[in-house]
Amino acid sequence: MDYSLLLLIFTSAVFEKTWCLNTTESTTSTPNYSISATFSSLYTTVTVPSLVCENKGILQDGICICPDDWTGTTCNIQNFCPEQKPSHTSKFTFPKTVLGQFASSVERCPPETTNAGMHQASALCNIATHSFDSPNILNCSLTLDAINAWVSGATPEQKQNLASSTQILTSIPERLTPHNITNAAQITNILLSDQQTTQTTDIAISAVATISQLLNASHEMYSSVDHTAISELTQTLQKLSLREKPNPLLVQPKMAVQSLKGQTPIRQVQLTSFKGLNDNFLPDRIKLHITEAEVSKHIVDLQMNVTFSEDFDKDIGFVLYDNDQFFQSKSFKPSLDTKRRVISANLQENSGIDQVQFAVTPSADSTMSLNDFACVFWSYDKQDWITDGCTKNKSPSGHVVCSCKKLKNANFAILMAFDINYQYSEALHWISITGCALSVVGLSVTALYQIITRKSRGGTPTLLVVNICLSMTVFYLLFIFGINNPVQHVNGTKMSGENIVPESDHHKYSDQGPCTAFTALLQYFLLLTFTWNTLYGINVFLLFKNSVSGTPPWFPQVAMAVGWGLPAVIVGISLGSTYRVEEPLGYRQEEL
Numbered sequence: 001m002d003y004s005l006l007l008l009i010f011t012s013a014v015f016e017k018t019w020c021l022n023t024t025e026s027t028t029s030t031p032n033y034s035i036s037a038t039f040s041s042l043y044t045t046v047t048v049p050s051l052v053c054e055n056k057g058i059l060q061d062g063i064c065i066c067p068d069d070w071t072g073t074t075c076n077i078q079n080f081c082p083e084q085k086p087s088h089t090s091k092f093t094f095p096k097t098v099l100g101q102f103a104s105s106v107e108r109c110p111p112e113t114t115n116a117g118m119h120q121a122s123a124l125c126n127i128a129t130h131s132f133d134s135p136n137i138l139n140c141s142l143t144l145d146a147i148n149a150w151v152s153g154a155t156p157e158q159k160q161n162l163a164s165s166t167q168i169l170t171s172i173p174e175r176l177t178p179h180n181i182t183n184a185a186q187i188t189n190i191l192l193s194d195q196q197t198t199q200t201t202d203i204a205i206s207a208v209a210t211i212s213q214l215l216n217a218s219h220e221m222y223s224s225v226d227h228t229a230i231s232e233l234t235q236t237l238q239k240l241s242l243r244e245k246p247n248p249l250l251v252q253p254k255m256a257v258q259s260l261k262g263q264t265p266i267r268q269v270q271l272t273s274f275k276g277l278n279d280n281f282l283p284d285r286i287k288l289h290i291t292e293a294e295v296s297k298h299i300v301d302l303q304m305n306v307t308f309s310e311d312f313d314k315d316i317g318f319v320l321y322d323n324d325q326f327f328q329s330k331s332f333k334p335s336l337d338t339k340r341r342v343i344s345a346n347l348q349e350n351s352g353i354d355q356v357q358f359a360v361t362p363s364a365d366s367t368m369s370l371n372d373f374a375c376v377f378w379s380y381d382k383q384d385w386i387t388d389g390c391t392k393n394k395s396p397s398g399h400v401v402c403s404c405k406k407l408k409n410a411n412f413a414i415l416m417a418f419d420i421n422y423q424y425s426e427a428l429h430w431i432s433i434t435g436c437a438l439s440v441v442g443l444s445v446t447a448l449y450q451i452i453t454r455k456s457r458g459g460t461p462t463l464l465v466v467n468i469c470l471s472m473t474v475f476y477l478l479f480i481f482g483i484n485n486p487v488q489h490v491n492g493t494k495m496s497g498e499n500i501v502p503e504s505d506h507h508k509y510s511d512q513g514p515c516t517a518f519t520a521l522l523q524y525f526l527l528l529t530f531t532w533n534t535l536y537g538i539n540v541f542l543l544f545k546n547s548v549s550g551t552p553p554w555f556p557q558v559a560m561a562v563g564w565g566l567p568a569v570i571v572g573i574s575l576g577s578t579y580r581v582e583e584p585l586g587y588r589q590e591e592l
């Protein structure tokens, strides 16, 4: 038996473990991404003496970013209603809740009822008193279907009750089905369409809270929600934003309605949403300005400037959506876990906006960087995003800014496509190269030795060993010269000048060839070493079995066919089933 060969394979394997795979190992662990964010937030630089943030606030650019339940310059002002225990006025327990939001009772509907496990009551945390208003109680046998059938003909008092029941019934986002969402959208649409339902009524507050909860339902649910119901609802919300006076309670975590009563003639209004630690809208983080000065001491998360060509003295309304669940596009199909905020700007009557400018910070995490974006608004006719009349800019400070001309009452958004920040492996270290090169030399020497001394051994064993050595040698050479991806996508924005709707929020590069070719060859030659080692084993087995006659005469031909053919078939199947030119990462990785 050929012990020298086994020893060589063993040492090669050890070499491979210790030296060659160093590069591979270091990249399979979670990489520590360094983010080259070309722009991360829109902030106004202010020089503030260094602050100490309390209550888990985080200092960013000299400003404290507070969690939802605290506010103030150093997050020292309480922004919540403390927990409420049952008392003689109410038999429900409500947990600590942020000001202006609804708390759901700890008490649940009993198991024998239709809504078993649903919160039994809700209460609004009063902004002025920092305590809960009187609770709304749910009839545990009421369903959204029943409310939907009943709501159009209900009296104002009943409507109030139905509005708060709908709010409670939609308060657990995980429980919402597409049917529930459609129902709730229809109910809130009916409640808000009523001209009597002005912004200040409790009905409007409960309805807006309900819609905010619907926006928090999972993305999958929205694919089968009734689009007509949703589009009617968004249009009703636009009208609501123009009705009556501003109300801080219409700022709910996932959606907000803001209005400016027209009195003095203005040329510009500016809507700004400031950044908080949690990704929710809060009354004290959303501001409407008619002058420029006030935006300071905060980091801006979203901003819209509406400018008029002539003095404007009518009402203006804004609707903010935390995500685009209500605007399911056919042409833009997101695949990453990013979200798009939607801002709707509305004017009374036939007055037209001269220009809107808006900017939002991207929601993707630090493992991604912006590749390109498009400035769009929603077309109710096409049920899709369109770009007509909008242009995109990148301001010198690096923000993305959109401007759209001569539009009225539209829902705007910025669609962004991201790149993954790949962490390419470093070039092989000299130790790895030396290790692999020694293996190549060893394998070549073995092969030569086998060929020279083949007479003493016979053709078949020589054939097998030489093939093993050959395939391993080629594998090592491929590894040394081909392991680093020659076509690296360096991070950074590669903005195109055109404002066109991207296909997805994940920008994919189509394949440029070399990396895939090397991968296929590496796979082929690694499989070759396996098959030839297996054939070597079969040869030994046959020798033991037919110790007199030796291996059958057909064995070398079959071995050649199987040894070189089978790996090719496997590589072909792998490539055929996973590789697409526009999506090469089904077959290979990007980093190596």
Ligand SMILES: *[C@@H]1O[C@H](CO)[C@@H](O)[C@H](O)[C@H]1NC(C)=O
Pocket: 030, 031, 032
């Ligand atoms: C990433 O880097 C930071 C600072 O350089 C370090 O504190 C952290 O532990 C690193 N994380 C990983 C996963 O290596």
Ligand SMILES: *[C@@H]1O[C@H](CO)[C@@H](O)[C@H](O)[C@H]1NC(C)=O
Pocket: 139, 140, 141, 142, 146
């Ligand atoms: C609850 O609703 C059901 C059906 O909708 C009704 O029959 C029942 O009387 C209601 N219960 C109360 C306490 O209002």
Ligand SMILES: *[C@@H]1O[C@H](CO)[C@@H](O)[C@H](O)[C@H]1NC(C)=O
Pocket: 115, 142, 143, 144, 145, 169, 177, 178, 179, 180
């Ligand atoms: C939600 O929808 C499901 C069916 O999809 C239904 O069984 C359930 O009663 C609905 N929930 C409410 C609160 O109406």
Ligand SMILES: *[C@@H]1O[C@H](CO)[C@@H](O)[C@H](O)[C@H]1NC(C)=O
Pocket: 173, 174, 213, 216, 253, 254, 280
């Ligand atoms: C949204 O839903 C998630 C879980 O689905 C929950 O943790 C979160 O508190 C919800 N946000 C709001 C504002 O209700």
Ligand SMILES: *[C@@H]1O[C@H](CO)[C@@H](O)[C@H](O)[C@H]1NC(C)=O
Pocket: 270, 292, 303, 304, 305, 357, 358, 359, 401
């Ligand atoms: C809005 O206008 C202000 C000043 O007029 C400017 O600083 C800000 O960048 C503008 N924001 C957007 C989104 O265009």
Ligand SMILES: *[C@@H]1O[C@H](CO)[C@@H](O)[C@H](O)[C@H]1NC(C)=O
Pocket: 022, 023, 025, 026, 429
């Ligand atoms: C890999 O080699 C580099 C030197 O090239 C060394 O700094 C690193 O610690 C090694 N990593 C592992 C996982 O052995």
